[in-house]
Amino acid sequence: MPRQVDHAGRRRLIAEAVCRLADERGLEGVTLRDVAARAQVSMGAVQRCFHTKEEMLVFTLEQIGERIGERVRARLVESPAQSAGTALGHAATEVSLLREEHRAEARVWLAFVAQAAVSEPLARTLTANYASLQEAFTRLITEAVEGADHAASLDPRREARTLLALADGLTAHVLIGHLTARQAHEVLDAHLAGLWERPARPPHHPNGSPGTR
Template sequence: MPKQVDHEERRRRIADAVCALIDEQGLEAVSLRDVAARAEVSMGAVQRCFRSKDEMLRFALAHVGHQVTARARTRLLAAPAQSPASTVGHLAHEIALLQAHQRAQARVWLAFLAAAAVNPALADDLRGSYTDLETLLTRLIADAGDLPDPAAEARTLLALADGLTAHVLIGHRAPEEAERLLHAHLARLWQ
């Protein structure tokens, strides 16, 4: 009897391999051969899961986004926020990827962000992710307080989180300082 293959699980395993390679060597080092070796599948299995390298990269980008979302959801369920404002804070901290255990994911995210500057398909995917995050943050900020423009505050918070991620990765800011800056911004929102 032929072995049953869980195609979605295999696609996730391949996406994890893509992310590990990006973390270690950068996006330009990702090849189908290396991905197959890292995922411990044949090149044919990779090609059956993805029609092209671009499709594989786009899936890996979405995979990273799903991981961040799942981690934020888990954090909110494990330690429910005391208020709508603290919910915004929890989400902002997860988006910023400032913790040591998030560093690999931050490197992968920023590698995709840089690639999106010259890859329209990746740019389109990232714009969709950012739009979804802005929509969620706008709703949470509107629920948290009487601010004149929750959408503008959501855009600013998202830009700050991304900027702090980059600053920490290149060593311009220590993670603790970035956390303080993010916390100070959030505190000013609710004054």
């Protein structure tokens, strides 16, 4: 009988080879031939799994996004008693990829972000990933500030966008050495503390300051 091929498993194997090569050389150094050699499969096997290099890259980016998303979800459920604010901090830390064991993944992620600027399929995949994370951040911020004095003046969706952009920016700043991981954590913690401790804004009076006529 012919040997059964685990097609899904082979696609994941190839995606891991893409990640290792991208970490070493950047995406410009990823060729189908080198991916096949690194994954220890034939060129034909790679081409049967992916019709084009771009299709292979999109699948790899989806795999990275799923891996980060799984870690975020795991941090959210590992302690059901944690507050929404604590859960948000854990989630933002995962997205920032600040831990040493995620440094290679951070390099690959930013390589894909750069390539997405000139690749519409990669840009669509990244947009979907960011949208999913933004929804999770929005929900947690909404829960965390519920009942707070400044809840009415805070826009959870806008704050979620800000936090996601900050987390992504910290990834780059740590990778290039502008910030240490500790400093990046301090920036993230200070931003979150400001979010929870923000004083309520005075009501807006279109015709002047409060009490004026």
